[in-house]
Amino acid sequence: MTNNPRLTEAAYQGDALEVDRDFYGRLGELTDARTVVSELTVEIRSGEAWEIPAGHICRISSVEGPQVGDLNLWNRNDPRERFWASRTRQLQAAHVSTFDRLWSTLPFLRPMATIVGDTLADYGEDSEGGRLHDTLGTRCDPYVSQMLNGVDFDYHCHSNLVRAILPFGLTEFDVHDVLNVFQCTGLNDDDEYFMKTCPAQPGDYFEFFAEQDLLAALSACPGGDLSQPMFGEDGDDTAENCHPLKVTVYAVSDDLLEGWTEPQSPRYRGAHGLSSQPWS
Template identity: 60%
Template sequence: MASTHRPGPPPQPAYHATPGSILNVDRPFYDSIAKASRTLIESFTLPIRSGRAWQAPAGHIVRISTPEGAQVGDLNLWNMHNPRERFWAARTRQLHASHVSTYDRLWSCLPYLRPMVTIVGDSLSDYGVDQYGGRCHDLLGTRCDPYVNTMLTGDSYDFHCHSNLTRAVLPYGLTEFDVHDVLNVFQVTGLNADGKYFMEASPAKRGDFIEFFTEQPVLMALSTCPGGDLSTWGWGEGGGGEEGEKRSMLDCCRPLKVEVFSLDDDSILGAWHEPTSPQYRGRHGMEVPLGEAPSR
């Protein structure tokens, strides 16, 4: 059957980072933040197949690194004071790209729609596009979860990323319903010729990192994926939850390290301020009653 595709130039991105746009970040400013003197205020290492949440004030730097080599991490974010404002993976994917790196931002959901963090450092930024079309730091996929695993394999396993993140946020008054689509750090993914999602082994080496500047006070949660570096991913259709496959994946699981830094000199922030939400004043086309009209 003949192709019905029309010849012509490729379509342009739906959203453009035009001069002065909030999508067009001040790169020298964020470069200066990345290079600025800083003080470590919190540090911990997540064991394999675990999750942990932590808070970071606005105007700080959060660094996630691979202290022992390649390992994928699933990251969630919320506003520290209002968990209804949380990371929106789909809109971030549209505003920036399917995979994010330095100068990209992670955006919050409606009705807030503002930057939560800006990426200021990425040791894997030169990964680019590999021979299969894969890219690093994935926004195409989401977290692994026990529901899909049980549906496809009949196996019940409690340490998927969804479960790890659920346990991580419980001390902060959140529940499973607050866990949402993630940024998969250090994960390489893409779409094949049939449009099907694929994953590759993480290219991270010992000491690789990604750094975020907090544009607002945030609660962050991270899972060390039970698939490890994804080089032996085994969950899926056809018995992917078998014990032997879990042990195989266990062999490629490694910890992740989290560090939170304050800037030694706040003056480097200059006129920076916490982003505001779009000032939409409409009511989605509805006339909202203000109460019963007085009798005359």
């Protein structure tokens, strides 16, 4: 018997969390069965938004050097359904990789995307407990910057995402907790959140399969590779550590999608204990 908390079983288990590794493995491996349908570049300290039809694959690539990207997802047809970082953290992991799924908010609660490719999957856990593709933290924002340092800065990830989604009819209130793509983070011995230098190199990528029609938005973090502090006097100029990110959306051949259907929400049909009858 051991008291090592790392050996404690996951709190959330069940058949609904199982994935067809053969199906998603083929999607990630058979890259010749894809066709590029759109591409864009997220320039340094900026954000972009784009659509991903259900059944397509989206790849986020490091093209010039290490760079962290903050990702938001919404159902394209109903943006009330959006990525739920905390539930993904519980159902999958605090740091996600191939075959993990990105889950949506209540009352929808279904996979929005399934990760099918990650060139940094072998990074694992480093000597300081750092891991990649983080759901522990969230986007940097100008409110925290002002609160901690008294500095206004308009190109934090939150602001980049706000600007990116405005053309799609969304607002600041639609920006939500992110998946930090390529970001290396963990918890220190005092259970405090830390960030490390991004290890991604040109050619590294992270890609996912859209389980539903998606609107995605990505910010190229103003901290770049996070090799310097983002806040305070030492973080005033990190531009030399910033690089663009490339986004590519692929259609896949119909035969690869055979048998796939869009995930459905759980069939909860209760009313949360509420009644439409007046109290007697």
